[in-house]
Amino acid sequence: MMLLRALLAFLALPGVVAGVLPLLIVGGDFRPGRAAAAGAVLLAAGLFLLLWCVRDFYALGKGTLAPWDPPGRLVVAGLYRFVRNPMYVAVLVLIAGWALVFGSLPLGVYFVLLAVGFHLRVVLAEEPWLRRKHGAQWEEYSREVPRWLPRLRPAGSRGAVKRGPFP
Numbered sequence: 001m002m003l004l005r006a007l008l009a010f011l012a013l014p015g016v017v018a019g020v021l022p023l024l025i026v027g028g029d030f031r032p033g034r035a036a037a038a039g040a041v042l043l044a045a046g047l048f049l050l051l052w053c054v055r056d057f058y059a060l061g062k063g064t065l066a067p068w069d070p071p072g073r074l075v076v077a078g079l080y081r082f083v084r085n086p087m088y089v090a091v092l093v094l095i096a097g098w099a100l101v102f103g104s105l106p107l108g109v110y111f112v113l114l115a116v117g118f119h120l121r122v123v124l125a126e127e128p129w130l131r132r133k134h135g136a137q138w139e140e141y142s143r144e145v146p147r148w149l150p151r152l153r154p155a156g157s158r159g160a161v162k163r164g165p166f167p
Contacts, residue, residue, distance in 0.1 A: 033103020
């Protein structure tokens with residue numbers, strides 16, 4: 001049952017935001033832009049990162065990426081050791097990939113608007129909720145792991161975190 005919920009959440013959220021909407025924005029003009037090869041690399045990387053995050057939410061957090069069915073546990077492993085919001089970063093990488101594949105300025109604008117929307121959602125809703133739900137574990141995690149720009153070494157490696165939520 002949870003696998004079905006995770007699949008539906010994946011299709012409903014990033015499937016629409018990073019798949020359907022970019023194609024609607026392009027509006028049927030599927031001619032590759034000059035940077036299509038670089039865009040294809042970003043598309044592949046973004047999809048890989050997104051699927052990794054969804055797997056971690058499902059396997060480690062025992063939940064889905066959907067706000068109505070979030071993980072029961074704070075996910076601090078995998079990509080979440082490098083950056084607090086790798087799923088949003090992955091979606092933005094996908095949008096950047098689409099923008100380059102199609103050489104589309106409207107997709108570039110969509111990227112910027114989505115980045116601002118993600119930031120506001122994280123700062124105004126998700127982080128306060130995580131702080132209330134996970135308390136000290138969230139506080140330590142948020143001190144050690146950056147919100148948007150990934151760190152080079154994962155949190156908890158080589159003494160970076162002496163105690164806490166990191167496996």
